[in-house]
Amino acid sequence: MTTPSDDAARPVPVQVVLPADPVLGQPEQEVVARPWRRRQTETGWVYLVGLPSYRNLKDGEAEAAEYRVWVRAPGHVRPVDGVDYNQVPTETLPPASVVREVLGERRPSGWVVAKVREGQGLARGVLHAPDCEEAPEGAPLLDVQRALDVAENPRTQLCTLCECAHELTPLLSGFGHITGS
Structure with missing residues (x-):
């Protein structure tokens, strides 16, 4: 738990969808929260939001506080109409490398x-790339x-x-067999 005074950014509202509680028979609920950060990931956007909460004091009293948690958009956090979120600190994915786009992800190097x-104690070997589904785990x-x-x-x-x-x-065997020369 943190207090809102941790950051000097101007607060803006966002809607956070709280999960339903089937035991208590409560449906999903939406509460207003404060977005502290947003981050683009490979699977979409996540937001660090501050939800209103309370914290217990030593004297037995309670005071207003904020609980921060990362939630996924749009399933758990939604924008409020008319609010500009450009002031929320944002981390985006770096642009994809042209080489990676063309060639795809690289496999681990080595074999x-x-x-x-086989019968009578004879052994043979099969060489694999390390990420092959047939490769032995932990092999050097x-x-x-x-x-x-x-x-x-x-x-x-x-x-x-x-x-x-x-x-x-x-x-x-050399490269000659590829070109037929």
Whole structure:
């Protein structure tokens, strides 16, 4: 709990939707609150709002106070008609990188080996990207040189589900097979 004197910004109102209480048979309620901050996230906007509340004093009395909580818009916080929210401190997402937009999210770097036991104690390995659903959890990451050393073993396969084969095959056999030369 905090008091409104924590910030010098001019207060503006916002509507906060309180959840229904099925035990008491109460429907959703809307109360007026103060927006302290707003933040843009990957999934939408969230607001830090100050809800009116009370706090107990040592002498047994109660005084007006404010309870602050982050709530998601528009499901739990709504604007009041005619109010300008430009004065509320706002954090927006940085502009997306053109490279990231074109290529998408990068996978973790490196490769991991899943060991597979076959009959008579023989083992073979399967090389995976670390985020492959078939990759073993907690396996050490191999850099490109170590991954190539492991891939050269005839008992090692390169996973085709996670593009490991697509990434490492040109490094193992050269790029000539891609262009047909």
